[in-house]
Amino acid sequence: MFKLKPIFAALAISTSLLAFSGCATSQSPSASVATPPPSVLPERVAAMRTVLQDGVDKKVASGFSAALVDSYGRIESTYVGLADVETGKPITPDTVFRLYSMTKPITAVAIMMLVEEGKVDLDAPVSTYIPSFAKTVVYVSGDTLETLKTEPAVRQLTVRDLMRQSAGIPWWGPTKPVERLYAMNGIERAPSEPVPGFKGPRVANLQDLADRVAATPFTNQPGETWTYGIAIDVLGRVVEVASGQSLGTFFKDRIFTPLGMKHTAFQVQPGDKENLANVYFAVSKIKPATGGIDSYVKSLKDVPMHEALRPGDPPAKSPFLEPARIEFGGAGLVGTLSDYVRFARMIAGQGELDGVRIIKASSIAEMGKDQLGPKANANLVKQGYSYGLGFGTVVDSNLYPSGAPVGTMFWGGAAGTQFWANPQTKEAGVLMTQVLGDYLRTYQVNAARAAIGQPVQ
Incomplete structure (x- = not known):
């Protein structure tokens, strides 16, 4: 593989x-x-x-x-x-x-396309389409998982935040605390690439992927900075919910x-x-x-x-x-x-x-x-x-x-x-x-x- x-x-x-x-x-x-x-x-x-x-x-x-x-x-x-x-x-x-x-x-x-059809609102909360995003938290400090501190997001993520990659959603990685949490939660970032060391069940579908992201701290407050990662993969689930079709x-x-x-x-x-x-x-x-x-x-x-x-x-x-x-x-x-x-x-x-x-x-x-x-x-x-x-x-x-x-x-x-x-x-x-x-x-x-x-x- x-x-x-x-x-x-x-x-x-x-x-x-x-x-x-x-x-x-x-x-x-x-x-x-x-x-x-x-x-x-x-x-x-x-x-x-x-x-x-x-x-x-x-x-x-x-x-x-x-x-x-x-x-x-x-x-x-x-x-x-x-x-x-x-x-x-x-x-x-x-x-x-x-x-x-x-x-x-x-x-x-x-x-x-869905925005034009009135099925998606760029400035609506992501939770409108994926309920698990209603309450999220943001990384504050800590160099290790044991010392990690978080705070509630100051506002809900919007579809626009996902589109412009300012949602604080990274990829998994081996060094930064939030990226390590992504790895611990088995949040995959590409086809055919299981997360190294993750022993739990693999992500089943886009809904599962989105729910795991929502349950993991974000790297920054919504809109605060550009963070490249899997935010647009989460958008794929928004397409599915709004259109009623698979991506x-x-x-x-x-x-x-x-x-x-x-x-x-x-x-x-x-x-x-x-x-x-x-x-x-x-x-x-x-x-x-x-x-x-x-x-x-x-x-x-x-x-x-x-x-x-x-x-x-x-x-x-x-x-x-x-x-x-x-x-x-x-x-x-x-x-x-x-x-x-x-x-x-x-x-x-x-x-x-x-x-x-x-x-x-x-x-x-x-x-x-x-x-x-x-x-x-x-x-x-x-x-x-x-x-x-x-x-x-x-x-x-x-x-x-x-x-x-x-x-x-x-x-x-x-x-x-x-x-x-x-x-x-x-x-x-x-x-x-x-x-x-x-x-x-x-x-x-x-x-x-x-x-x-x-x-x-």
């Missing part, structure tokens, strides 16, 4: 910071003018490919695929390296990737089928089983000088040759081939590059794609706003972004690693996937890979530079 290591949370964040901010070239005939200008930058896609090939050559990843979309809906894609090193299977347009945290924006869109059924009926996302689901589809990529841990004995999972070197020349790519989830035995035990709204989907491009194009199209409207333009605008404010987003704004409703949003192009325009909406996943969409320029981009390890961010940054026509470092 594939087990993500504790770097899951940090990597999910770090890989989301590097959204592309350029446009692309070629195929789709959805332009709204009779004669669009020449395809802007086919050479940018070629430059991206050069960057990604260097990462494959140095065993930073087994392979990559990427696509850019311009304001005329033209799409240019590239595929580099292998989906499975052991079998020699290349990455192709059919390759299926684990999306992990790139599931979160889809769950957020589902919530906004997977709602996604399929209301989002995936209308958008033509035929390969995206909580389980690899029967016809796609041969296309699932492996996940690798990139092994390097030489760490970035600054240390830590979020660190990177700017120049590709400074990236060392890695010793190995260690397989983490062999496709033939992957639990993603089986029906999902829990449909994690924050981490559970698999899908293809082209499918996620369609989702990104819908966001860039202000809620509409190819004449199909999923949500209103006003909902997209609300999701792309900074929902945190200067106190709650203090750590994020140093990197040029904040958090909206289920999406990161660029607030300072000069500080943001790729220089993306203000208002660009984006996010990424633990295994290196990432996307961006700009509703103002109607441009979008998606990068897919399946790797955890040092130096990946260097390639994401430089691929982003190539995508906007800047020199690769």
Whole structure:
């Protein structure tokens, strides 16, 4: 069984910071003018490919695929390296990737659809939909579980708190007291990843997950600060309660089928089983000088040759081939590059794609706003972004690693996937890979530079 290591949370964040901010070239005939200008930058896609090939050559990843979309809906894609090193299977347009945290924006869109229908109120207490959240407590002090002190929440959590990840709901972890309590309560954070050391019954469904979260102290008072974790998994239960459908059924009926996302689901589809990529841990004995999972070197020349790519989830035995035990709204989907491009194009199209409207333009605008404010987003704004409703949003192009325009909406996943969409320029981009390890961010940054026509470092 594939087990993500504790770097899951940090990597999910770090890989989301590097959204592309350029446009692309070629195929789709959805332009709204009779004669669009020449395809802007086919050479940018070629430059991206050069960057990604260097990462494959140095065993930073087994392979990559990427696509850019311009304001005329033209799409240019590239595929580099292998989906499975052991079998020699290349990455192709059919390759299926684990999306992990790139599931979160889809769950957020589902919530906004229900808001538009009057079935969910963003500012209603979560207890309206999940009664166990009526009385919650917040961590105050204590370095160990024995010295832990809590206090009642000053107000009830709202749906908006969950959407903007300001609810104080983290992941389990081995060090911080609240994260250790999450582990003690068996609160899982991703498919196929049991909590190490937990001997009790595993989480049965989204209701069980939400109830366990409600019974565990939060890291901060509601709305006080941004805390990345499983808040949007709890939102998945809100979708179920408000819609009367399972999360997977709602996604399929209301989002995936209308958008033509035929390969995206909580389980690899029967016809796609041969296309699932492996996940690798990139092994390097030489760490970035600054240390830590979020660190990177700017120049590709400074990236060392890695010793190995260690397989983490062999496709033939992957639990993603089986029906999902829990449909994690924050981490559970698999899908293809082209499918996620369609989702990104819908966001860039202000809620509409190819004449199909999923949500209103006003909902997209609300999701792309900074929902945190200067106190709650203090750590994020140093990197040029904040958090909206289920999406990161660029607030300072000069500080943001790729220089993306203000208002660009984006996010990424633990295994290196990432996307961006700009509703103002109607441009979008998606990068897919399946790797955890040092130096990946260097390639994401430089691929982003190539995508906007800047020199690769």
